[in-house]
Amino acid sequence: MHERAARLAASLLTVDEQLEREFEARLVESSRLAFRVAFGVLRHHEDAEDIAQEAFARAYCSFSKLRDRNRFRVWLVRMTWRLAINRHRDNRRRMSRERHVEAMPDPTVSETVAACERAAQLWQAIDALPEKLRLVTVLAGIEGHDIREVGMLLGLPEGTVKSRLFLARQRLKERLEWTRNEPTTR
């Protein structure tokens, strides 16, 4: 009897340990994705980390249902986006965040002030997009996601992603005056 109980407890422990290991693997491979999704909304380093951390904590609580890698990433992206949007709406540090924009992204030595201004204009243009278009734009700009991957992350058909991406970039281009000076192939 005791032997059976010990065996059962050991098996349960093994299941928990296995889940812990799987979650650790997901955490390592998806932490950057969650952070960048949050950063795409908040553009504040600490805020983005907070949101990504919160999303991972929630994912941990529901991990028994999210063991599949793709399902986990889809869930994580959506949860992070939603949390970031909520934070973005409620955050009173809006002004300080806008000041941060001028310093982002990590200016290197070769970057000029003009490049920073362009980045600020770009973020303003992205902010002006409707949420659906903004999400597609951010996800497509993260880790080189192609249309298929973005569609998988959002649970959308590739055609829908493609059209949204096209529309988003068209609006961005219209808004960004500096793109008019870019040479086009048309």
Added chain:
Amino acid sequence: MDEERTDYTIGDKSLEREIENALHVDPSPEFLARVRARVATERRPIGPRLSWSVVGVAAAVAATVVMALVVTRSHRPPAVAVSVEPAVATSIVKSAPTDPPIATPTPPLPRAAPVVESTGRKHIRRATPNTAPEVLIPARDAAALRVLMMNIREGRVDLTALDAIHAVAAPLEPLDKIAIQPITIQPLPRLALLEGERP
């Protein structure tokens, strides 16, 4: 449209590059450690557990069972039973003592079935929890019995007369000496002769 998109995509490389550069931001080195610490503070087990939906379903099932029990109990032998005596019984009972049969004297009807002097009204009585057949007592008899008992309690009735009756009464014969006469059944007279034939 596709051609336009292709041209746009080709011409938008710089925009794509700008967006990718803007999003090419990495979390701080201690980010993973912070997440691990946060996860460690989550005390709930990582394994499957009862979700709110499961809890809700369980509560609904429990409520259904309770309701079923309540309804079942309410459909058991009701606290108030209704008995309706047929009008036929009334005629039999009333006619029994007054109109004895002409041809064959029948023994008096048993007391159990036609006891109710009913006029077709509903009689309401308390149901008994046991399964013994219920005893129907006429309302008048019951009222009379109640009055009698009340009078006895209040001393209005002299019970000493009963002792005198008991003393006068002859002792009962032993049962083995009782001879039961056989019942003879005679044919009924023709109704036509009694009531007359119609022309």
